[in-house]
Amino acid sequence: MNGDVRIIPGTAGRRLAQRIVAYLNQWHSDDEVEYVQSDLDVQKFSNDNTFVRLMGSVREADVFLIQSSGFPVNDRLMELLIGIDACRRSSAGRINVVLPHFPYARSDKIDQPRIALTARLVADLLVAAGAHRVITMDLHADQIQGFFDIAVDHLKATNLLAAYVKEFFLQELTDKEMRDQWTVISPDAGAAKRAQAFANSLGLDLAVVLKQRRSNDDSSEIMHVIGTVENKNCIIFDDEIDTGGTLVNTINALRQNYNIREAIAVVTHGVFSGRGLKTLEEAPHLKAVIATDTLDIPQRGETRRIRYRQGEEFVEEDILITKIHECTVAGLFAEMIRAVHLGRSVAEVYANWQIEPKRFNIFEDAGIIS
Numbered sequence: 001m002n003g004d005v006r007i008i009p010g011t012a013g014r015r016l017a018q019r020i021v022a023y024l025n026q027w028h029s030d031d032e033v034e035y036v037q038s039d040l041d042v043q044k045f046s047n048d049n050t051f052v053r054l055m056g057s058v059r060e061a062d063v064f065l066i067q068s069s070g071f072p073v074n075d076r077l078m079e080l081l082i083g084i085d086a087c088r089r090s091s092a093g094r095i096n097v098v099l100p101h102f103p104y105a106r107s108d109k110i111d112q113p114r115i116a117l118t119a120r121l122v123a124d125l126l127v128a129a130g131a132h133r134v135i136t137m138d139l140h141a142d143q144i145q146g147f148f149d150i151a152v153d154h155l156k157a158t159n160l161l162a163a164y165v166k167e168f169f170l171q172e173l174t175d176k177e178m179r180d181q182w183t184v185i186s187p188d189a190g191a192a193k194r195a196q197a198f199a200n201s202l203g204l205d206l207a208v209v210l211k212q213r214r215s216n217d218d219s220s221e222i223m224h225v226i227g228t229v230e231n232k233n234c235i236i237f238d239d240e241i242d243t244g245g246t247l248v249n250t251i252n253a254l255r256q257n258y259n260i261r262e263a264i265a266v267v268t269h270g271v272f273s274g275r276g277l278k279t280l281e282e283a284p285h286l287k288a289v290i291a292t293d294t295l296d297i298p299q300r301g302e303t304r305r306i307r308y309r310q311g312e313e314f315v316e317e318d319i320l321i322t323k324i325h326e327c328t329v330a331g332l333f334a335e336m337i338r339a340v341h342l343g344r345s346v347a348e349v350y351a352n353w354q355i356e357p358k359r360f361n362i363f364e365d366a367g368i369i370s
Contacts, residue, residue: 005341006058006092008038010067010083012076016100016293017066019330020337027331028338035337042079050075052082060093062341064135069103070295071273077103077122081129088130096340097131098333100294101240101269105140123147135336137294137329138194138239138268153336153346157268157292157329158194162201164290164327165235165266175203183207183229185236187250195237198266204235209250229258240269241289244279248286255285265289270297270324275308277319292329300324 009017017037024035038056045051065087067080080097087095107118119140126134127150134148137155145152170178186195186208199206207227234254241247247265254260263286270291272280277298280289291297298304298321307316335349 003033004061005033005035005337006038006056006061006063007035007337008040008054008058008063008065008083010040010065010076010079011042012068012070012296013066013098013100015296016068016330016333019293019328020066020334023331023334024338027334031338033341040083050078050082052079052086054086054090058087058090058092060091062094062096063087063092064096064098064337066098066100068100068295070101073103077125081125084126084129084131094132095130096133096135096337097126098337099134099136100329100333102136102139102144105144108141108144119144120147133340135333135340137292137333140239153340155329155332155336156197157327157332158197159201160329160332161266161268161290161292161327162198165264166202168325169264169288170202178202179204182233182235183227185209185229185234185254187211187236187238187246191238194239198237209254211250225254225258229254229260231259231261233261234263236263236265238265238267240271241265241267241280241291242271242276243274244272244276244283248279248283251283251285260285262287267291269294271295272297275306277304277306277321278308278317281319281321281323286323288323288325290325290327292327294329297326298324299326
């Protein structure tokens with residue numbers, strides 16, 4: 001394997017890839033490595049087959065193929081598998097798959113009769129296609145790492161999101177005022193561990209909502225709250241927001257039963273499927289939603305066209321985005337890509353990489369709006 005690094009984005013990884021290359025060229029320009037972004041030619045034939053072609057040589061190069069799982073998920077996944085195969089057949093030295101948002105991650109266990117373990121199936125497909133390593137972020141469940149027979153680097157956005165919230169939402173408060181006025185809420189018991197880490201980063205208390213899901217849709221009901229939330233502002237922390245229904249229902253119930261004041265939602269992955277953006281924008285007690293750029297989320301001030309089912313019909317509607325705030329994770333992925341290529345410790349990446357406010361905005365200088 002030679003010293004070249006090829007960063008190749010798929011159709012669901014272009015914005016993040018641009019930011020990663022910009023970061024590497026700004027902060028590590030002294031490396032004796034050239035971080036080069038290459039492209040994929042992705043087309044759909046009339047028979048719905050996907051065509052993928054590498055637009056540059058990858059022979060003996062260290063390839064980082066970046067593809068998230070945005071809509072349509074199945075097309076994105078198939079594109080990724082074909083891209084891996086194209087790299088393998090083009091004699092890439094090593095094929096590293098950067099999967100910021102892992103597809104089918106919520107299908108990580110057999111909790112009903114006669115269902116598939118789809119997250120394990122995706123892992124098997126990636127390995128079979130020829131991936132040597134997977135780099136991902138905030139898996140829905142840590143056990144998904146064990147589905148692989150290759151190396152998996154599982155990044156966490158917790159500290160980065162905490163730094164973003166403190167810099168842009170809580171910067172005028174003293175530590176005591178933060179503790180008196182705000183609390184972190186885990187929306188269910190399963191998310192309590194990651195929410196506790198987030199709360200610790202901010203020096204805030206944690207409360208856990210215990211709820212029961214009634215079916216495979218987003219309907220659920222609050223059963224009990226462990227912790228103090230009465231008359232407080234709340235930061236609801238989770239790994240992802242999908243349709244937003246459960247989040248808004250949780251906020252409404254907390255408002256009604258515990259008189260919370262205002263709520264901020266903080267997640268790693270902003271899926272925003274169906275009428276999710278409309279639901280969030282119309283929620284009266286939701287002040288803001290902070291999500292990372294593991295998926296191509298809409299920007300504030302943008303008008304986004306959404307399509308969702310209403311009864312037996314599909315409705316299309318334009319939604320003005322006012323509540324979505326984007327916290328980029330490009331720097332963390334860039335440092336990981338550099339560490340993998342240079343053979344350095346992942347633990348050192350977290351120990352040595354400083355989260356500084358200026359690193360949230362470097363992409364404006366590079367012509368890539370953050």
